[in-house]
Amino acid sequence: MTAAGYSGTPLAQKLGIAEGLRVFVWDGPREYRDLVAPLPARVRFAKGLDSDVDLVHVFVTARERLDRALRTLRQTLRPDGIVWVSWPKKASGVRTDVTEDTIRAVALP
Structure with a gap:
């Protein structure tokens, strides 16, 4: 997927999706795998x-x-696990009360 204004770095690489990782997508878009393609070798997607x-x-x-998800992740994900949070931009027209400041407040109490 390429678009004006974006670097040539694959999205999977930007997200740190590396060879052999096991990835879980929480409430992501159905086409997530297509959005992050091409994927490194042996990347697996967990169903839970x-x-x-x-x-x-x-x-x-x-x-x-977000608060609920992060509470669950703190109890389940191992300490060296990677967490990315995505939320709609204000310009998207999607109603949200999540901002970058919200993420910091909830994720880094």
Whole structure:
């Protein structure tokens, strides 16, 4: 996927999706795998969250859901696990109470 204004670095690489990682996508778009393609070798997608997951990409539109997701991740994901949070930009027209400041407040208490 290429678009004006974006670097040539693949999205999977930007997100840290590396060879052999096990990835869990929390409430992400159905076409997630297409969006992050091409993927490094042996990347696997988990159907559920467990301690064997290396990277979680969480999609949220509400602070409450972010808070719940991060509480669950703190209890389940191992300490060296990677977490990415995505939320709609204000210009998207999607109603949300999540901002970059919200992410910091909830993720880094």
